Structure formats: C-alpha cells, structure tokens
Amino acid sequence: xxxxxxxxxxxxxxxxxxxxxxxxxxxxxxxxxxxxxxxxxxxxxxxxxxxxxxxxxxxxxxxxxxxxxxxxxxxxxxxxxxxxxxxxxxxxxxxxxxxxxxxxxxxxxxxxxxxxxxxxxxxxxxxxxxxxxxxxxxxxxxxxxxxxxxxxxxxxxxxxxxxxxxxxxxxxxxxxxxxxxxxxxxxxxxxxxxxxxxxxxxxxxxxxxxxxxxxxxxxxxxxxxxxxxxxxxxxxxxxxxxxxxxxxxxxxxxxxxxxxx
Numbered sequence: 001x002x003x004x005x006x007x008x009x010x011x012x013x014x015x016x017x018x019x020x021x022x023x024x025x026x027x028x029x030x031x032x033x034x035x036x037x038x039x040x041x042x043x044x045x046x047x048x049x050x051x052x053x054x055x056x057x058x059x060x061x062x063x064x065x066x067x068x069x070x071x072x073x074x075x076x077x078x079x080x081x082x083x084x085x086x087x088x089x090x091x092x093x094x095x096x097x098x099x100x101x102x103x104x105x106x107x108x109x110x111x112x113x114x115x116x117x118x119x120x121x122x123x124x125x126x127x128x129x130x131x132x133x134x135x136x137x138x139x140x141x142x143x144x145x146x147x148x149x150x151x152x153x154x155x156x157x158x159x160x161x162x163x164x165x166x167x168x169x170x171x172x173x174x175x176x177x178x179x180x181x182x183x184x185x186x187x188x189x190x191x192x193x194x195x196x197x198x199x200x201x202x203x204x205x206x207x208x209x210x211x212x213x214x215x216x217x218x219x220x221x222x223x224x225x226x227x228x229x230x231x232x233x234x235x236x237x238x239x240x241x242x243x244x245x246x247x248x249x250x251x252x253x254x255x256x257x258x259x260x261x
Contacts, residue, residue: 003141005106006132008078008174009066017059024052065249077249078106081204081240085173086110088202088233088258091118095168095199098123100157100191101175103130105138105150111171112142112150118168123155129178157187165196170203174254177206184212188257192227195261207232208253215257222259230259 028048035041068075089111091097095118099108102122112120126134138152155161157175170191176184188203195201207215215232222230233239233256236246246252 001140001144003109003144004137005071005078005082005104005141006137007066007071008069009062010130010132011066014059014063014066017055017062021052021055021059024048024055028052068245068249077241077245081235082106082110082173084235084240085171085202085204085256086114088256089115089169089171090200090202090260091115091169093117095119096166097121097169097171098160098162098167098194100155100160100170100172102138102152103133103173105141105152107171107173108138108150108152109142109145109147112147113145116149118149120150121167122150122152123160124152125154125156157191158182160190160194162194164193165199166194168196168199170195170199170201172203172205174205176203177211185218188218192222192261197261200258200260202256202258204235204254204256206251206253207255207257211253219257226261228260230257232257 025048028045031041031045031048035044067073069078070076071079085107089097091111095115097111097115097118097120099111099120099122102108102124105122108120108122112118122138124133124135124138135152135154142148142150142152157172157179172191176187179187191203192201209215212218219230219232235241235254235256236243236252240254241249241251246254
C-alpha cells in the first residue's frame with residue numbers, strides 16, 4: 001500500500017473551474033445563435049466570454065500548481081518541502097515532537113522516519129476546509145510507510161491543550177497563515193511555550209508583514225526571553241523552491257522560524 005498525502009490544491013476545485021468555464025463558453029455560443037444582433041447580445045456574450053477566459057486562466061494556473069505539488073508528479077514540491085523541513089527538526093534520542101496542523105500526516109511521518117527513537121505526535125482539527133484530510137488518513141499513511149513511532153490526535157493551534165514544556169521539539173508546515181482573526185505572533189508564542197528548556201522549534205510558514213507583522217522585532221523579543229539561535233531561514237532561495245516558483249504559487253515570504261529554548 002502506498003501513502004496518500006493528498007495535494008495542497010484539491011482536485012475538486014479543478015473540476016468546478018473546468019465545469020463553469022465550459023458552461024460559460026456554451027452560454028456564449030448559445031447567445032450568439034439565439035439572440036439577434038444588438039446591444040443586449042453584445043453585452044451578454046462579452047460578459048460570458050470574459051468570464052470563460054478568466055475561469056480558464058485560473059484553471060490552468062491551479063492545474064499547474066496541482067502538478068507541482070503532487071507527490072506523484074515530476075516536481076514534487078510538497079515532498080521536497082516536507083522532507084526539507086524535517087531536516088530542521090532537532091530531536092534528542094528518545095525525545096518527543098509535536099507537529100501542529102499535521103493535515104495528511106506527511107511532516108509528522110517524515111520526522112518520525114528521520115528520528116526512529118523519537119515519539120512524534122501530529123495534531124489537527126481536520127476542518128471542513130480540508131475535508132480530504134483526517135486522522136484515519138494520517139494513520140493509514142503511517143502504516144503504509146511502516147512508521148510506528150507516530151500518533152495522531154485532534155487539536156487546535158489556537159489553544160494547544162498541553163502543559164508548558166511538554167515537547168523536546170515543535171514543528172509546523174504552512175498552517176498559521178490559514179488561521180484568520182487572530183494575532184499570529186501570539187499563535188507562535190502559544191506553540192513555543194510547549195518547548196522544553198533546551199528544546200528546539202522549526203516552523204515553516206509565509207512570514208509576510210501583512211500576515212505576521214514585524215518579525216524582526218518578534219525575533220528580538222524571543223532572544224530577550226531567552227530563546228537562542230533564533231532566525232528566519234528563507235526557503236524561496238533554492239532551499240525548497242525558487243523565487244519564481246514562490247511567486248507563481250503564492251508562496252512568497254516562505255521561511256522557517258527556527259531556534260532553541
């Protein structure tokens with residue numbers, strides 16, 4: 001059995017875009033045949049034709065993203081990001097790791113494979129926004145990879161139900177930028193409180209000023225709080241992807257916030 005880590009671009013969206021683009025083309029053609037020449041025909045035909053072209057462009061863009069993110073495709077961007085991030089997760093022998101927002105379990109399993117003596121826990125709320133992800137999917141993927149030092153449970157990044165300093169390492173991949181209506185720097189602090197003294201963190205996300213505010217000041221504050229070796233590692237400069245790919249796939253400002261407590 002092969003693991004199924006899904007795709008960051010849901011296939012259903014591609015089907016919906018293709019259907020409505022096709023429908024707009026059909027309506028445009030029908031209006032040309034059914035309506036007599038006049039302002040109404042021109043306006044309606046133009047509207048549906050422009051809509052069809054826009055939907056087609058969006059479909060082609062997202063189809064390209066789908067191919068790039070696919071674990072089965074040539075580029076395998078998602079696989080490279082997950083396995084690359086796992087290399088930044090520092091875990092002592094027999095240590096414990098928390099993966100916040102584990103989705104399909106890809107990062108949790110990658111960390112567990114690289115650290116066979118560690119105990120890795122992946123948590124997610126598996127909301128309707130990503131209906132193809134589930135706890136059962138994560139567990140099936142772990143079995144498919146023959147990885148048994150990982151477990152999955154429900155959890156919420158906004159309110160992590162663990163005592164302070166519960167884990168030797170915490171990690172996360174492209175999660176917090178999806179959470180709206182909250183201060184994302186506070187979300188980071190909520191995660192970092194779980195790191196044991198001497199433990200480490202590696203959080204990959206889109207750290208734009210619009211989403212996170214001033215990260216340079218935040219990093220300085222972490223250092224003042226006693227965190228060590230805190231830095232942002234740009235992952236769009238050839239580490240995980242190129243600048244062009246980051247711009248094309250809406251992943252600009254991707255970086256790893258990493259350090260030790």
